[in-house]
Amino acid sequence: MLPDRSFFDRLADAAKAETMPRFRVGTSVLNKLEGGFDPVTEADRSAEAVIRALIEKSFPDHGILGEEHGNIGLDRDHVWVIDPIDGTRAFISGLPVWGTLIGLYRHGKAVMGLMDQPFTGERYFADGEKALYRGPDGERVLATRPCKALSDAVLFTTSPHLYTGECKERFEALQAKVRLFRYGCDCYAFALLAAGHVDLVVECGLKPYDVGGLIPLIEQAGGVITNWQGERAEMGGEIIAAGSRELHEQALEALQAKL
Numbered sequence: 094m095l096p097d098r099s100f101f102d103r104l105a106d107a108a109k110a111e112t113m114p115r116f117r118v119g120t121s122v123l124n125k126l127e128g129g130f131d132p133v134t135e136a137d138r139s140a141e142a143v144i145r146a147l148i149e150k151s152f153p154d155h156g157i158l159g160e161e162h163g164n165i166g167l168d169r170d171h172v173w174v175i176d177p178i179d180g181t182r183a184f185i186s187g188l189p190v191w192g193t194l195i196g197l198y199r200h201g202k203a204v205m206g207l208m209d210q211p212f213t214g215e216r217y218f219a220d221g222e223k224a225l226y227r228g229p230d231g232e233r234v235l236a237t238r239p240c241k242a243l244s245d246a247v248l249f250t251t252s253p254h255l256y257t258g259e260c261k262e263r264f265e266a267l268q269a270k271v272r273l274f275r276y277g278c279d280c281y282a283f284a285l286l287a288a289g290h291v292d293l294v295v296e297c298g299l300k301p302y303d304v305g306g307l308i309p310l311i312e313q314a315g316g317v318i319t320n321w322q323g324e325r326a327e328m329g330g331e332i333i334a335a336g337s338r339e340l341h342e343q344a345l346e347a348l349q350a351k352l
Contacts, residue, residue: 095171096152098220101195101207104147108140108177108193109211116212117187133181137161140177140193148173160302172198174305179208180279189213190281196305203327206309208284217284219309224287237316237336238289243270243343246292249282250274259352260297260331263321267295267347283307283334287314292336293344299329307334317341321348 115136141161148157152173156166159175166172173195178184180191189212197205208217215228217235224235240246248271256264268274271293278285280303282294287310296303304318304326311318311334318326318334323345326332333348335341 095199095205095221096197098218098225100147100151101205101218102216104144104195105193105207105209105211105216107143107147109209111139111143112136112178112184112193113211116184116189120185133161134178134185136184137178137181141175144175144177144193144195158301158305160300170200174198174203174302176280176302176306179303180281183277183279188277190278192280192284194280194302194306196302196307196309198305198327201327202325203305203308206306208280208306208310210281210284215284217287217310219313221309222313224310224314226288235287235310235314236289237286237311237314238292239337240292240340241337243267243340243347244272246271246273246340246344247290248274248293248295249278249285249291250276250295251279251282252276256297262352263348263350264295264297266350266352267344270347280307283311283318286316286334286336287311289314289336292340294334295332295344295348297331299332301327301329304329304332319345321345 120134138161141159156169156172158164176194179194184191193209195207196203206219218225285291316336317338321331
């Protein structure tokens with residue numbers, strides 16, 4: 094049995110109760126990465142804990158892959174993929190482009206997903222067939238926009254400084270072909286793509302929990318999301334999402350071109 098929308102809403106509301114009281118109040122930050130900076134806050138850990146508790150109570154036979162509290166049952170038919178705060182750097186900087194990501198994999202494929210931005214009151218949800226938006230301006234079914242050429246496309250990435258070596262060269266080759274590029278939106282950029290506001294989102298070094306809740310949103314809104322080799326995106330890595338198959342093919346060609 095798959096969960097319904099109301100259950101995803103319960104998960105998002107529980108996470109919101111943990112994240113919002115800690116947003117823009119100078120919450121303490123710990124660094125998870127020796128030799129670098131990978132921030133985590135009490136909001137991250139508390140939000141994931143309440144999400145996991147609800148899942149374990151309602152779906153005890155499901156597995157869970159989470160960023161903050163480890164994994165259980167990854168070989169099970171259904172696995173939840175949780176990033177309680179995608180965009181922790183944005184969160185600790187007071188920038189409302191972070192979000193709570195919750196995805197559900199069935200036999201390894203992402204089939205349902207949610208991105209919740211509680212500060213703006215926007216919730217993006219994919220129910221297995223269609224992608225939906227609910228926010229201050231009402232509720233609607235989401236659809237990507239049919240951009241057909243890279244020269245007309247708007248591209249987002251979190252930061253160009255995350256790319257190194259050959260990945261950097263390939264990203265810059267693609268970036269040079271688009272009309273407009275913008276930086277710094279984390280998971281919110283993928284939601285904007287599903288809603289038809291932007292055309293391409295390109296990222297590198299993603300983990301499954303960074304993308305698991307977003308894959309259904311993109312696909313069920315009519316878009317395409319894969320890794321840079323054109324394969325399924327559930328395991329993360331270098332990721333590209335496009336609003337149309339035609340644009341996705343052009344972007345992949347640019348990323349894969351001989352350097």
